[in-house]
Amino acid sequence: MATDQRAWSREDRLAVLRLCPLFAGWPEARLADLAAISRAEHYSRGAEIFARDPEKREAFVIAAGEIEVSRGSAAGRKFVLSLQGPHEILAIVRLLAEPPIHYVYSAYEDSVLLHLPCDGLAAILDAEPILWRDIALLMCTRQGDSLRQLNIQKLGSLEQRMAATLADLSRIHGIAGERGIELALRLPQEQLGAMLGVTRQSVNKLLRGFEEAHMIAVDYNRITIRDPAALDAIAAQD
Structure with missing residues (x-):
C-alpha cells in the first residue's frame, strides 16, 4: 500500500486543492471541508493507484508527479489514453455509483496524490448544489476532448x-x-x-x-x- 514519506497537514492539502482548476472558484469553507476528508498518498514509479480495489470510489488530485491513464485488451495489449500532471483531478467519474469504464491509473513518475472519497465529495457538493455546476463543466470539457481524440484516432x-x-x-x-x-x-x-x-x-x-x-x-x-x-x-x- 502506498504511504507518503512525510506527514501532510490539512494546510498542505488545502494548498494543493487551491491549485486544482476544478476547485478554483470554490468558497474557502468548502475547500476546508474537502481538505478535511482528503488524504495524501505517495506512489513509486510504476505503481497502480487502485491495485487492491479497482472499483474504489475515490477521485484524486495530483499533488506532484505524473499519472498515466490506460486501458488494456483481453489479449494483453495496452493503450495509453493520457498522461496527466500536477493539479489535475482524475477518476472523477467514480462519483457515479457504478463507474461504466475501468481505467488503469498508474504512477508514470514518483507521485503524490490527494485522495478524495467520493461519498464525502458528493456530500460537500450536495450541501452547496451550485458547485455541481463545476463538475458538469469539467465533464463536458473532457467529453469534448474525448470526442476530438476519437475523431483523430478514427479519421486522422x-x-x-x-x-x-x-x-x-x-x-x-x-x-x-x-x-x-x-x-x-x-x-x-x-x-x-x-x-x-x-x-x-x-x-x-x-x-x-x-x-x-x-x-x-x-x-x-x-x-x-x-x-x-x-x-x-x-x-x-x-
Whole structure:
C-alpha cells in the first residue's frame, strides 16, 4: 500500500486543492471541508493507484508527479489514453455509483496524490448544489476532448495523430525554454507507441520527419516542441 514519506497537514492539502482548476472558484469553507476528508498518498514509479480495489470510489488530485491513464485488451495489449500532471483531478467519474469504464491509473513518475472519497465529495457538493455546476463543466470539457481524440484516432492519419498527441502533451506538460516548449517528462518511443497504438519503428519514423521539418527536437527520451503552430495545423487538417 502506498504511504507518503512525510506527514501532510490539512494546510498542505488545502494548498494543493487551491491549485486544482476544478476547485478554483470554490468558497474557502468548502475547500476546508474537502481538505478535511482528503488524504495524501505517495506512489513509486510504476505503481497502480487502485491495485487492491479497482472499483474504489475515490477521485484524486495530483499533488506532484505524473499519472498515466490506460486501458488494456483481453489479449494483453495496452493503450495509453493520457498522461496527466500536477493539479489535475482524475477518476472523477467514480462519483457515479457504478463507474461504466475501468481505467488503469498508474504512477508514470514518483507521485503524490490527494485522495478524495467520493461519498464525502458528493456530500460537500450536495450541501452547496451550485458547485455541481463545476463538475458538469469539467465533464463536458473532457467529453469534448474525448470526442476530438476519437475523431483523430478514427479519421486522422498517423501523422495527424502524432501531431495532436505532441501538441496536447505540450499544453499539459510543456515548459518554455530557450529552444522551444520542453516536455517536462520522459517520453520514450515505446510510450508514444502505446499512446498511438503503433510500433516503436513507426514512432521513430514520424519523429525523425517532424525533426527534419524543424517542428520538434529530440534528445534521448526528451522532446522539445519548436513549432507548436505547425503541429496544430497538421492535427487540424481535414
